[in-house]
Amino acid sequence: GEDVEQSLFLSVREGDSSVINCTYTDSSSTYLYWYKQEPGAGLQLLTYIFSNMDMKQDQRLTVLLNKKDKHLSLRIADTQTGDSAIYFCAESPSGTYKYIFGTGTRLKVLA
């Protein structure tokens, strides 16, 4: 099936690093994305990674891609209370505009 799996919850202390994991299904996916959703709002694009990359860093965000295991992770360094939100990974299978979204991980940052 086309299930993109994520753990449902993650709780970290302010200042610690957060790691959100995602397992995707379609090996043809060219791009993989991370989006952030705050309560009652739409999705904000955080970053993406091209499938021929292993890692991408963008300020506090680091994306790691293990294509062999179809595993994607998002690391947030120095996590702040403003990072509390739901984080969705999404894959975009080759040849289509469509996204397949993960189940979402609810990140709670404790002060």
Next chain:
Amino acid sequence: GAVVSQHPSWVICKSGTSVKIECRSLDFQATTMFWYRQFPKQSLMLMATSNEGSKATYEQGVEKDKFLINHASLTLSTLTVTSAHPEDSSFYICSAAGETDESTGAPDTQYFGPGTRLTVL
């Protein structure tokens, strides 16, 4: 750049009435627009994909006569929920693709609107 707006942000209507939701790409031309539905504490469910000037492609299980989609221009798509019922109450989110993010090089990235919360009484 790549801003997508939705209107209204929330709407409450009576059962049996129709509700129209607009999705606009403000600073780019959207080749394709998508409509999603999100239930509380759940992921996004793709309802349909629309390309400007052509009929929308609906996902399996989505009633096309119930959820009318019009993509009249490269910057505007509308979703009309016809004869709404309480089970149609949900958070509806649109996205638009067509802008290539030159700073990152990712084509076909979807940019999302802020969502519309529909409550049907």
